[in-house]
Amino acid sequence: LSENILHIDMDAFFASVEELCNPSLRGRPIAVAGPGVRTVITTSSYEARRRGVRTAMTVGAALRLCPDLLVIRADHRKYTHASKKIMAVLESFTPAVEPFSVDEAFVDAAGMLSLHGSPVDLAEKIKDRIYKEVGLTCSVGIAPNRLLAKLASGLEKPNGLTVLKASEIPALLERMPVGKICGIGPKTVVELKSLGIETCGQLGRYPEHTLTARFGVIGRILKQMGMGADSSPVTPMLSGIQDVKSVGHSVTLGRDITDRALMKRILLTLSEMVGRRARRYSCSGHRLSLTVRYNDFKTFSRQKTFSTPVWMTGRIYDAACVIFSEITLDHPIRLLGLSLGSLDFGSRQDSLIDLERQRECLRGGTGHD
DNA sequence: TCTGGGGTCCTAGGACCC
DNA sequence: TCTGGGGTCCTAGGACCC
Numbered sequence: 178l179s180e181n182i183l184h185i186d187m188d189a190f191f192a193s194v195e196e197l198c199n200p201s202l203r204g205r206p207i208a209v210a211g212p213g214v215r216t217v218i219t220t221s222s223y224e225a226r227r228r229g230v231r232t233a234m235t236v237g238a239a240l241r242l243c244p245d246l247l248v249i250r251a252d253h254r255k256y257t258h259a260s261k262k263i264m265a266v267l268e269s270f271t272p273a274v275e276p277f278s279v280d281e282a283f284v285d286a287a288g289m290l291s292l293h294g295s296p297v298d299l300a301e302k303i304k305d306r307i308y309k310e311v312g313l314t315c316s317v318g319i320a321p322n323r324l325l326a327k328l329a330s331g332l333e334k335p336n337g338l339t340v341l342k343a344s345e346i347p348a349l350l351e352r353m354p355v356g357k358i359c360g361i362g363p364k365t366v367v368e369l370k371s372l373g374i375e376t377c378g379q380l381g382r383y384p385e386h387t388l389t390a391r392f393g394v395i396g397r398i399l400k401q402m403g404m405g406a407d408s409s410p411v412t413p414m415l416s417g418i419q420d421v422k423s424v425g426h427s428v429t430l431g432r433d434i435t436d437r438a439l440m441k442r443i444l445l446t447l448s449e450m451v452g453r454r455a456r457r458y459s460c461s462g463h464r465l466s467l468t469v470r471y472n473d474f475k476t477f478s479r480q481k482t483f484s485t486p487v488w489m490t491g492r493i494y495d496a497a498c499v500i501f502s503e504i505t506l507d508h509p510i511r512l513l514g515l516s517l518g519s520l521d522f523g524s525r526q527d528s529l530i531d532l533e534r535q536r537e538c539l540r541g542g543t544g545h546d
Numbered sequence: 547t548c549t550g551g552g553g554t555c556c557t558a559g560g561a562c563c564c
Numbered sequence: 565t566c567t568g569g570g571g572t573c574c575t576a577g578g579a580c581c582c
Binding site for chain 1: 573574575576577578579580581582
Binding site for chain 2: 210218422
């Protein structure tokens with residue numbers, strides 16, 4: 178049981194990328210937010226965090242707390258670009274890299290210790306290279322497994338390096354609130370509290386049958402989490418995109434709407450965004466689901482499965498309209514979303530996808546952005 | 547302070563088939 | 565009378581992650 182798993186977590190990623198692109202933002206309270214009027218903070222700089230700005234806060238609320246906050250419109254192309262450079266740095270050390278999100282990855286250091294020294298040496302090299310080559314800082318957690326490595330990377334932020342030695346882990350877990358574990362969210366925290374469980378130590382000692390009676394299959398996993406046990410391997414993704422399970426887009430409207438014709442126009446736009454991405458991935462989908470959020474925040478979805486997969490905007494839109502026609506709305510709505518699932522990759526439809534691309538080019542679209 | 551948008555995985559009930 | 569059992573697909577909803 179050695180401390181060989183690294184979790185790399187970029188510091189205030191979106192905000193840091195923005196500072197990198199525009200150094201005059203450095204040291205100022207900044208936050209990145211989505212487009213539109215009813216939007217929330219996605220990431221804020223540490224300067225803004227000191228002033229109380231938090232992820233998921235409305236822009237209005239953040240500005241009240243921090244009137245000189247600079248709110249920047251998210252530009253995901255920049256973040257994807259930086260992410261690719263970071264992952265490339267990690268992969269230059271070892272193929273045992275598992276990207277976990279746009280700004281996080283696991284690295285298995287076992288088997289490369291002779292090349293790079295101890296896991297701490299490796300972590301320092303990684304931090305150094307990412308800073309030199311990308312210009313960003315990250316926090317690294319080192320532990321015997323992924324669960325604990327992820328916990329560790331969050332303990333000293335920003336620009337941290339935290340090692341959890343096997344011998345120190347029981348004492349750490351004894352006091353650790355269960356909600357700090359990746360996979361235990363707010364609802365589960367409340368449920369666990371009703372059983373008298375607040376720390377990982379308590380969770381790890383709890384009788385398994387009581388947990389499974391309450392949580393089903395998850396109960397067993399919860400106990401494992403409490404004990405800090407995790408045997409899942411670091412699994413490098415061989416070809417990223419093939420792993421995608423669904424492709425979706427949704428919009429929160431600037432105001433609540435009741436006009437069904439307007440909703441259909443929005444569905445057309447969403448169909449185009451979903452279709453464009455499906456074509457870029459060279460995939461088609463057998464299932465389309467339409468999500469509606471009422472102004473009272475009640476949210477529901479309706480889906481349909483097709484024997485013939487769709488990928489062209491027109492077909493996606495047709496399917497969306499069929500689903501939509503079967504929905505009765507009884508409140509104004511604030512959000513519409515479409516998601517294409519049951520994806521097929523590559524496949525015999527390639528020639529048709531190319532045909533669709535050509536049509537898009539003729540219409541003036543790029544067809545491959 | 548009225549609450550984003552991209553996803554993944556799990557559950558549970560019903561239809562359908564053998 | 566009093567009604568199998570297993571497998572798979574589909575749908576809807578919910579918890580969770582960044």
